[in-house]
Amino acid sequence: MKESIPLTWRRIPERYRMLGVECKTCGSKYFPRRSVCPKCRRRGKISEIQYSGKGKVFSYTEVQSPPDGFEDQVPYILAIIELDEGAKLTGQIVDAHKDNVKIGSRVEQVFRIIQRDDPEGLIHYGFKFRLVQ
Numbered sequence: 001m002k003e004s005i006p007l008t009w010r011r012i013p014e015r016y017r018m019l020g021v022e023c024k025t026c027g028s029k030y031f032p033r034r035s036v037c038p039k040c041r042r043r044g045k046i047s048e049i050q051y052s053g054k055g056k057v058f059s060y061t062e063v064q065s066p067p068d069g070f071e072d073q074v075p076y077i078l079a080i081i082e083l084d085e086g087a088k089l090t091g092q093i094v095d096a097h098k099d100n101v102k103i104g105s106r107v108e109q110v111f112r113i114i115q116r117d118d119p120e121g122l123i124h125y126g127f128k129f130r131l132v133q
Contacts, residue, residue: 019033019048020032020087021034024045024046024047025045026039028040031089051083051085052085054083055107057079057107058081060101062076063076073092077096079129081129091127092129093129094128095131108130110128110129110130
């Protein structure tokens with residue numbers, strides 16, 4: 001999936017600094033950022049939160065049939081990560097074999113290449129996760 005340069009620049013806070021939001025009304029936390037709390041709707045008071053990037057595996061799977069642009073990465077482990085602050089997000093687990101990944105395994109954020117728009121296109125960087133030993 002190719003992205004325009006302006007869209008890439010707009011996504012820098014989520015991709016590079018793991019910024020999300022917290023609803024001060026109900027306490028729910030979300031990543032990526034959103035402008036309206038899905039629970040409270042417009043009554044919610046949204047504030048920005050910086051996530052630590054540490055959490056645990058909530059669920060995972062091994063991808064054998066990837067979407068376009070990710071063929072060179074198969075097989076890879078895709079997981080739902082529950083961050084220590086409470087938000088859940090989807091991320092790839094790197095530097096691990098599927099037999100070593102378990103539900104509840106501790107993970108931490110790492111900075112890696114997500115995708116390349118070859119030839120001579122943008123290189124998209126962002127976060128992935130690795131197991132904490």
